[in-house]
Amino acid sequence: MRKMVFVTGNKGKFNEARSIFEAKDIELIQDTGGYPELQEDELEPIASFGAKWAAEKLKIPVMVDDSGLFINALNGFPGPYSAFVENKIGNKKVLRLMEDEDDRTAVFKSVIGYCEPAKEAIVFTGMVEGLISLEEKGTGGFGYDPIFEYNGRTFAEIGDDEKNKLSHRRRALDKFFEWLSK
Numbered sequence: 178m179r180k181m182v183f184v185t186g187n188k189g190k191f192n193e194a195r196s197i198f199e200a201k202d203i204e205l206i207q208d209t210g211g212y213p214e215l216q217e218d219e220l221e222p223i224a225s226f227g228a229k230w231a232a233e234k235l236k237i238p239v240m241v242d243d244s245g246l247f248i249n250a251l252n253g254f255p256g257p258y259s260a261f262v263e264n265k266i267g268n269k270k271v272l273r274l275m276e277d278e279d280d281r282t283a284v285f286k287s288v289i290g291y292c293e294p295a296k297e298a299i300v301f302t303g304m305v306e307g308l309i310s311l312e313e314k315g316t317g318g319f320g321y322d323p324i325f326e327y328n329g330r331t332f333a334e335i336g337d338d339e340k341n342k343l344s345h346r347r348r349a350l351d352k353f354f355e356w357l358s359k
């Protein structure tokens with residue numbers, strides 16, 4: 178079976194990607210070694226640098242996924258700071274920041290970076306638009322899923338299978354598969 182190495186410390190991301198890859202008959206292997214995360218406003222350069230760095234270090238082809246939640250009323254915050262905000266502040270305080278906001282629109286983005294040693298990295302971006310819910314709902318998923326609403330239900334309510342059909346990560350991975358199959 179074909180294999181792909183995914184460099185990430187995030188179990189939620191890995192599990193999602195693994196089942197999406199399984200359906201393509203590709204075995205996904207997690208490497209938790211990590212990579213330096215650049216401080217940039219956009220996710221693409223972070224994923225590109227991370228994939229290149231990890232491919233050179235491990236000397237094998239690798240993929241990474243830099244993702245984040247961009248809330249329009251907060252000018253795109255937490256965006257590239259999504260991991261930091263999730264760990265230090267959490268969903269309840271994000272909801273508190275949104276207390277007086279009428280515009281609850283938000284975008285989840287996932288940027289898959291792929292690189293082979295001695296080559297340039299290539300990136301694939303997937304996005305899904307939704308709303309920041311008024312309260313946390315659901316027990317599935319991970320991270321911001323309990324506060325990200327899509328068609329009236331949060332990503333934590335819809336279940337892994339449905340999330341994997343339409344998520345930002347799925348959309349980025351579909352572009353990656355298309356490129357891989359060329």
Ligand SMILES: O=P(O)(O)OP(=O)(O)OP(=O)(O)OC[C@H]1O[C@@H](n2cnc3c(O)ncnc32)[C@H](O)[C@@H]1O
Nearest residue numbers: 185186187242243244245259260263319320321322
């Ligand atoms: O090791 P890496 O892959 O960097 O793992 P990470 O958790 O640090 O991930 P990022 O740097 O890409 O930060 C993205 C943040 O957004 C969260 N996130 C990403 N995709 C998500 C999704 O599909 N649902 C909920 N939260 C998500 C994730 O949990 C992080 O807190």
Ligand SMILES: [Mg+2]
Nearest residue numbers: 186214243260
């Ligand atoms: Mg990270």
